[in-house]
Amino acid sequence: MRLDKYLSETSVGRRKEVRIYIKEGKVRVNNEVVLIPAQEIDEENDRIEYLGQEVVHNGKQYYMFYKPRGCITARKDQKHKTVLDYFTEMNTDSLFPVGRLDKDTEGLLFLTNDGEFNHQLMYPDQHVEKNYYFWAFGTLNQEQISQLESGICIRENEPVTKPAKIEIMRTGLYCDLKRELQEFDYEKIEINKQNQSILEGRITISEGRKHQVRRMLRASGCYVVYLKRISIGTVGLDETLQKGQYREMTREEVTRLKNGG
Numbered sequence: 001m002r003l004d005k006y007l008s009e010t011s012v013g014r015r016k017e018v019r020i021y022i023k024e025g026k027v028r029v030n031n032e033v034v035l036i037p038a039q040e041i042d043e044e045n046d047r048i049e050y051l052g053q054e055v056v057h058n059g060k061q062y063y064m065f066y067k068p069r070g071c072i073t074a075r076k077d078q079k080h081k082t083v084l085d086y087f088t089e090m091n092t093d094s095l096f097p098v099g100r101l102d103k104d105t106e107g108l109l110f111l112t113n114d115g116e117f118n119h120q121l122m123y124p125d126q127h128v129e130k131n132y133y134f135w136a137f138g139t140l141n142q143e144q145i146s147q148l149e150s151g152i153c154i155r156e157n158e159p160v161t162k163p164a165k166i167e168i169m170r171t172g173l174y175c176d177l178k179r180e181l182q183e184f185d186y187e188k189i190e191i192n193k194q195n196q197s198i199l200e201g202r203i204t205i206s207e208g209r210k211h212q213v214r215r216m217l218r219a220s221g222c223y224v225v226y227l228k229r230i231s232i233g234t235v236g237l238d239e240t241l242q243k244g245q246y247r248e249m250t251r252e253e254v255t256r257l258k259n260g261g
């Protein structure tokens with residue numbers, strides 16, 4: 001196997017990054033600095049080091065995780081529980097989350113040790129669709145929906161968002177819909193809500209900007225109180241998973257995603 005491929009299948013980095021590390025002389029094979037990313041290595045017998053630390057290659061691993069609200073999409077955090085803290089039964093040294101969900105967002109998250117997989121799914125030029133289910137205070141008229149779907153400015157000097165799809169499933173007053181909303185672990189905001197309009201819907205985006213769904217809806221005058229990622233590409237959150245649970249992804253799911261969704 002090529003040295004850069006080997007490293008990109010570990011937590012060292014994506015293919016482009018590891019090529020730079022190799023050229024910078026940060027990688028050793030059997031104690032010799034190797035500067036050629038395409039160099040063939042014997043992954044069974046060679047000792048590979050990055051910055052003096054042995055790089056362990058566990059084979060490629062792919063997990064689907066049902067992220068609960070309240071935990072951070074990071075490997076480590078001083079204050080909060082992280083998504084890796086739920087993987088108590090395995091060595092997570094080489095595992096990292098693919099993209100991120102906000103602390104207050106729940107739903108589908110992949111974890112892997114495959115840097116290339118991460119790249120394929122998360123880079124904006126890949127246009128992989130992500131579908132979210134939401135509840136938000138506010139209303140959306142047809143014009144606002146069209147604007148959200150065609151592209152909206154969510155911050156000054158930031159390009160408008162790429163095309164999105166929105167489906168409004170239900171609209172009404174909070175006092176009439178609160179029983180339905182109570183089913184979810186939503187943000188309890190401090191306003192007199194009884195006569196506020198609320199809507200339930202789904203949105204599909206193909207980018208991954210920070211707080212993107214919340215900011216898109218905010219730019220249209222709506223405040224998201226519940227957000228859940230339902231699917232990435234054609235792979236949906238396994239309905240048998242409880243919050244905080246994970247399972248290995250099937251080979252077929254991984255292949256589908258690698259082939260563009």
Ligand code: URA
Nearest residue numbers: 102105211212213214
């Ligand atoms: N959009 C958001 O606003 N938050 C997420 O966690 C994901 C998408």
